[in-house]
Amino acid sequence: MTETCSFTIDGQEVTAASGTSVLNAASASGIYIPHLCNHPDLKPTGSCRLCFVSIDGGKPRMACREPVKDGISVATSNAVIQRMRVQVMELLIADHYMDCLACAAAHDCELLKISAYLGMRPNQLTRLGKTERNLPVDGSNPFFQFDPNKCVLCGICVRTCDEIVGLRAIGYIHWGDKTVIGAAGNRPFAESICESCGECVERCPVGALAPKTPAIPAREVQSTCVYCGVGCGIHVGVRGDTVVSVSGDRDRETNSGSLCVKGRFGFRFINHPDRLTRPLVRKNGELKESNWDVALDLIAEKFRKSKGRFAALASAKCTNEENYLIQKFVRVAMRTNNIDHCARL
């Protein structure tokens, strides 16, 4: 059993497993503390210097590095902390690209959220008077792009590729204020060992790593990936009758939200114009569009006459319910056990 600690954040009673950071405990209880570089899936680094809190009235400490303790009382802000955060923000956004309305991350950008939380004013946004960075965007990956001008160097992508994907395809390149994130050897993503899984894109708190065709779905449906035998839990994002996104289901034990390139980005076949949409029946040597009644009547008639010379192949792509019905059909209606499926492993 993990032990739990009880304490307060801004006067609210909170309990969390011991070992949890104050920041993650706050997030889990729906209490916001500004932060950029923290992610609940990753080890904390404390590099963004935004998540300051005061514990038992003491000096500001970083909530991502403070483990919860029984009986402590945490304040998420005070005048000193507010000032420190504004200073950090001024530095962060001094040369940040500001085309926010056209940014793929606008709907859930952590930087916008912090700015709004701190009540940043226009003069604070430009006070340091740096010019916007103008570095080339890496669009080499077909599914996502990396815009270094929007990058806040939180390192979440680097740690994701290392700690979650176990690959280390990306890292910090150069030093000091020239630091950028990039694929090893500063090559384009597509020429690196990157596997295009999109785990880093999923976690980027701003719009630096973003899908090339972002589409916020109108609704999401919980389902299971159709590709390989891992069976990752997914949320299928839909607009109208079109699938526009797939994201990992964090609550599924199978994959805890992780996906690979096929599962995350390989959904465009669903609404592809090549999909078969009408039954086809061969006439004079050619497959011609027909309708269900004609096709099903023909099949029933032919199958009836083929008893004893019939076989069926079911599919590892169909559902259990469908495979159950296929074998039941073969055994009950065709009176044969000539039923198998594709992969015999």
Added chain:
Amino acid sequence: MTGLVASLGSGAMTNSIADIDVARTIMVIGANTTSAHPVIGHRMRRAARNGATLIVINPKEIDLTHAASHFLQPRPGTDVALLMGMARYIIETGLADESFIAARTEGFAEFVASLQAYTPEFVVETTGLPWSRITEIARIYATNKPSSIFYAMGITQHSHGTDSVKAVANLALVTGSLGAPGTGVNPLRGQNNVQGACDMGCLPNVYPGSQRVDDPTIQKKFESAWNAQLPNQPGLTHTEIFDAICDGGIDTLYMVGENPLLTEANSGHVRAALERLDFFVVQDIFLSESATYADVVLPAASFAEKDGTFTNTERRVQRVRRAINPVGDSRPDWWIVSRIAERMDAPGFSYSSPEAIMREINQVTPSYGGITYERIENNGLQWPCPDTNYPGTPYLFPEKFSRPGGKACFSPLTYRPPAETADGQYPLILTTDRSLFHFHSSTMTRRVAGLSALDANEWLCLHPADAERYGIADGDWVEVSSRRGTVKVQARLTDVCQPGLCSMTFHFHESPTNLITNPALDPVAKIPETKVTAVSVRPLL
């Protein structure tokens, strides 16, 4: 699968994906997890990063080897020799788990006798590996516990695949690495619902839940459940069906969601069979290469357009939900099958929904007895799950195995070389692999522009030394020929395979690899040996 049933009593993954985090030794043999099971691959790399010892055994230097602390590259098709050699070393050095062997297994004496053939000299000679590397991993596997083994098609797609699987099971039994978290013998299932297709009885010898068709009591049970008379003879397997079509014994084929022209070994034979059929019905979401031979093609709904369940490689039954309406006039497969059955006046096919079908599955399939839609709303359940109070089974065999008597069985094994070996006419061995960016016959992935961009065409991975011998440069078009046919493909010079070995995937219809692969069947499991084909390679001018 057949091999595991013989050894342990069940053919599925014994443990769970999450066990990768618990195992201290993870041995991956004949599986390219970062390509074929990527999220499991991530988890293995992560485990290695967090201190587990990752051992990769593969004739090809796959990506996972970069995360591994130990990588062994045996000659393809020599796994039985390697695994038996390891078992022998473990027993001789006193590292075997004697109490486990005594309490939970049978056939040990015969097994030990059969090990006499696997002398270090023989194992080294056969596998091409130094003895010290073999003993090193044997020692780690036997002592750095819990130890788990994962394998895939690299073990099974051989003319002696059943023996290889038994050899894996033997090794786990010798060290007692079964029946506990982080242990196990774990076959990784390729397609999303192969496990489910097996569980649901889409096999010629069993009903749902591995209940044998030739057992009269079982047959009676299903006759009364389905209100019909049932055949008691096991049917034909996949490969046998195509043989029977060529011999004229079968003239009507109903094929759902398959593309054997790309996925079957020696696909020239498949083509001949499809041409010969009197009546051929294909049900699929795209007009596949195979579907162009059909008399009727029925448009099926995709997974995003229907409700149901898939069973993943760790036996977890999970929900699939309808997110959009079926495109055009397509229909879910369950609807289509039911309508055909009704038109043939077959009883018992008027289901209102997939959930109603699952309720019937619960009744007739003991391992799925307690798996209801209500219970798998969010997380799925791992079978066996006999009733609705049962929490599911993360790992099999904690106390007894599923064989009669409850004991696992050692298998004495005689080494048999692959059916084809390199010779003067076909001097190279071709093995097949998979790409991260494509799936199976790639009917879905090649319709995703980005995936095609990341991996646009087939490549023959060829060692530079072999390339030099045949005058082939990187990117050259070459002809790869076997005893069965010829394919054209571009060569990529790489040392991921050792000299003498080359590899291709089978995702691209322009270079249909399975035209030339070897259909030599494993005598028991009837899986063809697509992993070892003798070929010749020559540049196209």
